[in-house]
Amino acid sequence: MNARNWTLSAVAGILLTINAQAQITADSTQKKAARKYQARAPKTQPFGANAFAASKQTTIRWLGFGGFFVNSRGTTFMVDPLLEGFDMPVLIDFPIAPKDVPKLDAILVTHADNDHFSVPTNQDLKGVTTAYHSTVYVDSLMKNLGLPSFGHNIGDTFKFGPVRVKLTPADHAYQNAYPGMSKRRFKNEDACGFWIETPDGNIWATGDSRLTPGHLTMPTPDAIFFDFSDSEWHFTFEGAVKLANTYPNTPLLLCHWGSVDAPDFNPFNGDPEKLAKAIVNPGRIKVLAPGEPFTLSKLKKSTTK
Ligand SMILES: [Zn+2]
Numbered sequence: 001m002n003a004r005n006w007t008l009s010a011v012a013g014i015l016l017t018i019n020a021q022a023q024i025t026a027d028s029t030q031k032k033a034a035r036k037y038q039a040r041a042p043k044t045q046p047f048g049a050n051a052f053a054a055s056k057q058t059t060i061r062w063l064g065f066g067g068f069f070v071n072s073r074g075t076t077f078m079v080d081p082l083l084e085g086f087d088m089p090v091l092i093d094f095p096i097a098p099k100d101v102p103k104l105d106a107i108l109v110t111h112a113d114n115d116h117f118s119v120p121t122n123q124d125l126k127g128v129t130t131a132y133h134s135t136v137y138v139d140s141l142m143k144n145l146g147l148p149s150f151g152h153n154i155g156d157t158f159k160f161g162p163v164r165v166k167l168t169p170a171d172h173a174y175q176n177a178y179p180g181m182s183k184r185r186f187k188n189e190d191a192c193g194f195w196i197e198t199p200d201g202n203i204w205a206t207g208d209s210r211l212t213p214g215h216l217t218m219p220t221p222d223a224i225f226f227d228f229s230d231s232e233w234h235f236t237f238e239g240a241v242k243l244a245n246t247y248p249n250t251p252l253l254l255c256h257w258g259s260v261d262a263p264d265f266n267p268f269n270g271d272p273e274k275l276a277k278a279i280v281n282p283g284r285i286k287v288l289a290p291g292e293p294f295t296l297s298k299l300k301k302s303t304t305k
Pocket residue numbers: 066113115116208256267
């Protein structure tokens with residue numbers, strides 16, 4: 001946690017903010033990767049106000065890290081935006097700065113880790129949105145920061161414009177496994193994924209999670225924001241492959257890789273080439289550059305279950 005984050009957190013009374021560094025400690029006690037090679041994201045394609053304009057389609061852009069920006073027929077939102085102020089060396093150029101974001105109908109945050117809930121980014125986006133959505137716990141952190149936030153239970157739904165969102169379960173309460181990491185007892189429902197229905201198809205943002213049986217019994221999504229980190233507190237690589245193959249025709253928009261200089265830290269150093277060798281129908285892997293547009297479309301009925 002850097003000095004700025006610390007100050008902001010202290011002022012807000014958030015003494016127990018969990019950050020990436022905390023999970024590094026957690027993972028490194030379990031698994032020391034010897035691998036030094038780290039796959040890197042393609043060169044960033046910056047975007048500006050035009051990407052927020054009226055549209056007749058749904059366009060998705062990876063922001064780097066676990067973040068995405070979606071413009072669904074003119075309704076705009078971000079999931080887990082991190083566009084500045086991370087506390088580890090970053091490998092990418094961010095595709096847009098918070099000050100250049102003209103408007104957002106909503107910001108969705110999956111959990112409290114600072115690679116998903118970026119305090120500086122969210123504070124700097126406060127002037128352009130009226131609704132932050134997350135779990136009940138993250139909502140409490142957001143309210144401490146004065147953000148206009150809404151806390152939801154797993155399974156709850158909410159709407160903005162033509163977009164309907166449902167919170168999906170996650171299993172990412174790793175903090176409890178490491179005595180001394182946090183005085184707070186974390187619950188699974190402190191973290192979530194989002195099932196996002198748009199007029200042009202359904203997106204599943206899984207969030208960070210261990211693989212659970214529920215991940216393998218979802219309706220077939222038209223796109224997955226796909227975390228393939230080989231971390232025991234994420235899906236694991238084998239688990240990610242299993243999840244990918246459960247929905248064998250769904251495009252996989254890769255995230256949580258190629259963004260942080262951390263070759264020995266599995267949650268940040270997934271390799272798309274390794275994934276391509278392991279899954280069914282590897283042509284659906286979308287190795288997007290940060291900022292590169294991807295047009296969402298519904299899968300053909302014959303390919304859904
Ligand atoms: Zn993460």
